[in-house]
Amino acid sequence: MTESSNQFVMIGLPAAGKTSFLAALWYLVQHAQVERRLELKHFEGDMKYLNQIADLWVTFEVVPRTTTSTERTVSMVLKDTATNRTFTLTVPDLSGESFVSQLVARQLTVSYDKFLRASSGAILFVSPLDYRKPARINKAKPLIEEMGAATDKTDAQDNSSVTWDPAQTPTQVQLVELLQFIADRDYFKPPFPVALIISAWDQLEGENKTPAKWLSEELPLLSQFLESNHKLFDHTIYGVSAQGGDYKKADELTHIPPSERIVVVGAEVKNDHDLTEPLTWLMR
Amino acid sequence: MSTAPPGWSGSPASPASPANPASPATPLATTEPVAPANTPAIVEDVIDLPNGKELDDPAASRLQTAKPARLMVVAGPVGAGKTTLLNTLHDLFQEGKIGAYSFAWSKTLPAFERRCHFSRTASERTAQDTERTPFGDVRYLHVQVSGPELHPDPLDLLFTDVSGETFERARDSISECQQLMTFLRTADHFLLLIDCEKLIDLRKRNKIIHDAMALLRLCLDSGMLGNSCYVNVLWTKYDWIAAAGGTEHTSFLEKATKEFEIQFGSRVGRLSFTTVAARPEKGENLEFGHGIPELLKEWAINSPRHRDMNLTPGDEAGTRESETFLDRHFKAVQDAQ
Numbered sequence: 001m002t003e004s005s006n007q008f009v010m011i012g013l014p015a016a017g018k019t020s021f022l023a024a025l026w027y028l029v030q031h032a033q034v035e036r037r038l039e040l041k042h043f044e045g046d047m048k049y050l051n052q053i054a055d056l057w058v059t060f061e062v063v064p065r066t067t068t069s070t071e072r073t074v075s076m077v078l079k080d081t082a083t084n085r086t087f088t089l090t091v092p093d094l095s096g097e098s099f100v101s102q103l104v105a106r107q108l109t110v111s112y113d114k115f116l117r118a119s120s121g122a123i124l125f126v127s128p129l130d131y132r133k134p135a136r137i138n139k140a141k142p143l144i145e146e147m148g149a150a151t152d153k154t155d156a157q158d159n160s161s162v163t164w165d166p167a168q169t170p171t172q173v174q175l176v177e178l179l180q181f182i183a184d185r186d187y188f189k190p191p192f193p194v195a196l197i198i199s200a201w202d203q204l205e206g207e208n209k210t211p212a213k214w215l216s217e218e219l220p221l222l223s224q225f226l227e228s229n230h231k232l233f234d235h236t237i238y239g240v241s242a243q244g245g246d247y248k249k250a251d252e253l254t255h256i257p258p259s260e261r262i263v264v265v266g267a268e269v270k271n272d273h274d275l276t277e278p279l280t281w282l283m284r
Numbered sequence: 285m286s287t288a289p290p291g292w293s294g295s296p297a298s299p300a301s302p303a304n305p306a307s308p309a310t311p312l313a314t315t316e317p318v319a320p321a322n323t324p325a326i327v328e329d330v331i332d333l334p335n336g337k338e339l340d341d342p343a344a345s346r347l348q349t350a351k352p353a354r355l356m357v358v359a360g361p362v363g364a365g366k367t368t369l370l371n372t373l374h375d376l377f378q379e380g381k382i383g384a385y386s387f388a389w390s391k392t393l394p395a396f397e398r399r400c401h402f403s404r405t406a407s408e409r410t411a412q413d414t415e416r417t418p419f420g421d422v423r424y425l426h427v428q429v430s431g432p433e434l435h436p437d438p439l440d441l442l443f444t445d446v447s448g449e450t451f452e453r454a455r456d457s458i459s460e461c462q463q464l465m466t467f468l469r470t471a472d473h474f475l476l477l478i479d480c481e482k483l484i485d486l487r488k489r490n491k492i493i494h495d496a497m498a499l500l501r502l503c504l505d506s507g508m509l510g511n512s513c514y515v516n517v518l519w520t521k522y523d524w525i526a527a528a529g530g531t532e533h534t535s536f537l538e539k540a541t542k543e544f545e546i547q548f549g550s551r552v553g554r555l556s557f558t559t560v561a562a563r564p565e566k567g568e569n570l571e572f573g574h575g576i577p578e579l580l581k582e583w584a585i586n587s588p589r590h591r592d593m594n595l596t597p598g599d600e601a602g603t604r605e606s607e608t609f610l611d612r613h614f615k616a617v618q619d620a621q
Contacts, residue, residue, distance in 0.1 A: 102333065103394075105330075106332065106333045106334070106335050106336065107330040107331060107332055107333060108330060108331045108333060109328045109329070109330055109331075110328060110329040110330065110331060111328060113331050134375065134378045134400070134404060135404055135405040135406065136375060136403055136404060136405070136412070136572075137403055137404060137405055137407075137409060137410070137411065137412040138403070138412050138563065138565075138572075139572075140405050141410075161402065161407040161408050161409045162406065162407055162408045163401075164397070164398045164401040164407075166394055166397070166398075168406055169394070169397045170378065170397075172378065173378070173393055173397060176390075176393065177336070177393055177394075180389065180393075181333055184333075184334065216380075220377075220378065220379060220380045220381070221377055221378050221387055224377065224380075224381060224386035224387040224388070225387060225388065225389070227386060227430075228386045228387065228388035228389070228428075228430040228438060229388060229389070
């Protein structure tokens with residue numbers, strides 16, 4: 001049995017599901033309710049933040065998004081049940097705003113850069129409930145005209161349009177840029193593993209698509225980027241429901257063990273409740 | 285939107301570092317103490333990232349040195365569709381692969397986004413528009429493309445972003461051309477845009493072709509454009525001709541194509557012709573980005589850097605391409621009849 005550490009960086013724009021993932025993970029590794037590859041070895045250090053978010057998760061409360069003032073690094077001492085190896089998992093819980101700030105200010109904080117340098121992989125979060133697509137006027141025009149919106153506008157309004165804001169560019173453009181930033185660092189060593197997680201997967205159940213298919217249809221630029229750069233970013237794509245369903249219907253979820261609420265979908269998934277699979281994929 | 289409960293931003297137990305990772309729940313700013321809530325936030329040291337704007341000459345040169353990036357000169361008068369062509373290339377990749385080709389990288393993504401803004405609903409405009417490129421120094425936009433013929437090395441395309449005014453100012457003087465268009469020296473492809481909307485005007489159309497030929501001749505005669513350069517003549521805003529119907533305009537294009545062949549077929553490395561309707565507005569038959577997949581394939585398959593040097597420039601390759609163009613249009617005319 002060896003002691004080691006694994007650092008991963010969690011990347012995602014605001015409300016992409018990063019903190020909910022951490023909350024569900026902290027509960028899952030502590031309980032033997034479902035088969036999972038990684039389990040908690042023992043408690044260590046300050047667990048206040050993880051306990052707070054996991055408490056909310058297990059009681060069907062919405063886990064608050066991380067803000068720039070609540071960013072922190074969290075660690076868990078875990079055991080790989082397949083190898084008996086014990087290691088410390090360390091991930092920073094950065095706010096989505098921090099990533100937007102990278103795109104707007106075109107700067108990385110030194111602390112993030114240091115963490116990135118020591119990281120051996122990344123988890124990239126995408127929310128299917130909150131992403132911006134590049135809406136072309138001519139494509140949207142028939143719909144706008146049908147709604148009567150376009151005809152109400154005057155020429156004067158047309159000329160005084162909203163100025164361009166880099167914070168409002170399409171989600172796929174922003175995520176590609178964040179990955180390009182990583183690959184441009186002088187210490188970057190390919191292939192850098194990236195587990196892409198499409199969160200709130202339960203909301204897409206009716207669509208009968210694989211996570212990879214959903215990504216290629218909804219965020220095609222990101223999908224092309226990952227395929228084109230598979231030598232730089234070794235990647236796999238998961239659909240994850242960490243919350244496990246709609247909390248407005250929480251009563252329907254109370255009769256199942258909390259860990260069973262978790263759903264993990266993907267081409268390489270062995271256990272569809274095992275939230276540690278993206279982590280073990282990164283460590284393989 | 286939720287907010288964090290009180291106390292979540294409290295002081296950590298100990299700073300975390302890669303060497304000492306077992307320090308749960310610590311702020312990421314590892315080297316600085318945590319400020320109490322009522323003190324000003326500590327300003328962290330930062331590292332500058334690439335600004336994502338259009339590349340200037342030195343940056344473009346560095347890219348060409350580091351990678352075999354191909355320089356694509358986008359030429360034509362004001363309003364010919366130069367900016368729209370590049371914006372649409374960016375827009376098409378945002379909607380999926382372009383034919384067999386995938387987006388791989390761009391050093392100028394924010395620049396593309398800013399330029400596309402007025403064609404997006406986020407601008408709150410009701411009609412799409414394109415911002416004119418101002419007169420000034422040349423700038424470059426970068427796109428890297430992967431695809432079946434581009435394995436294992438993707439194709440780096442570096443497009444010039446030059447105002448139409450530059451080409452118009454240079455037209456009357458060899459020395460002006462040499463002074464204003466130094467970027468021509470390393471051009472791999474010369475994209476000559478000819479505005480089909482203007483060709484609809486029967487009185488003016490011969491002047492449009494005359495001006496386009498004069499521009500190409502000027503670039504060659506000044507010695508700025510090498511004779512190994514691949515020239516793509518782009519009939520832009522082709523939706524105007526498609527919507528006009530009949531054979532009047534397509535016959536005119538065929539004649540103009542033949543004259544280009546006679547005049548320049550043997551003077552450049554390759555001469556090809558493509559109809560383009562980047563953002564078609566006339567008629568309803570042409571798709572968004574019409575002609576761009578064909579162009580991308582042209583650039584992917586035919587590289588002046590990999591050219592078989594035994595080929596007579598402008599002979600076999602050029603003729604083959606123009607025949608393809610003519611065949612297509614004869615067929616279109618026949619179909620219409």
